Amino acid sequence: MKNSILLTTVVLVLLWTTTVQAQVTINEEIEITQAMDIFKTLSSNENQIEGWRIQIINTDDRRQMEAARAKFAAEYPLLKMTWEHVQPYYQVKVGAYREKLDLEAFLRELKPDFPRAIAVRDKIDKIEFLP
Numbered sequence: 001m002k003n004s005i006l007l008t009t010v011v012l013v014l015l016w017t018t019t020v021q022a023q024v025t026i027n028e029e030i031e032i033t034q035a036m037d038i039f040k041t042l043s044s045n046e047n048q049i050e051g052w053r054i055q056i057i058n059t060d061d062r063r064q065m066e067a068a069r070a071k072f073a074a075e076y077p078l079l080k081m082t083w084e085h086v087q088p089y090y091q092v093k094v095g096a097y098r099e100k101l102d103l104e105a106f107l108r109e110l111k112p113d114f115p116r117a118i119a120v121r122d123k124i125d126k127i128e129f130l131p
Contacts, residue, residue, distance in 0.1 A: 051124035052100050053093040056114040065090035096128035
């Protein structure tokens with residue numbers, strides 16, 4: 001008799017625990033949510049998107065282009081710089097910005113050393129936009 005009561009109690013407890021639903025609430029900081037949104041955007045199939053860069057020089061003289069690259073690298077060693085030869089010009093571009101407004105402050109900072117610097121549209125790898 002005691003065994004059947006014990007067995008019945010165990011079965012009822014097991015049935016009760018399997019029917020109880022657990023509810024979990026996750027509270028995450030806004031920065032984490034924003035980082036996850038950026039990650040989702042970057043994880044989509046398209047690798048490049050339209051964005052903005054600062055073109056610090058556009059010249060047909062390779063030596064001028066190399067001098068500008070060296071000067072920029074010396075002043076801003078941690079910033080990525082790209083260059084390309086679009087016949088007959090050599091173009092040196094820096095930065096990766098989603099909006100033109102985002103680059104304006106840095107463009108003003110560059111103007112004394114690179115007076116021909118301008119904002120240009122460019123296809124930019126999504127990974128370059130990570131903070």
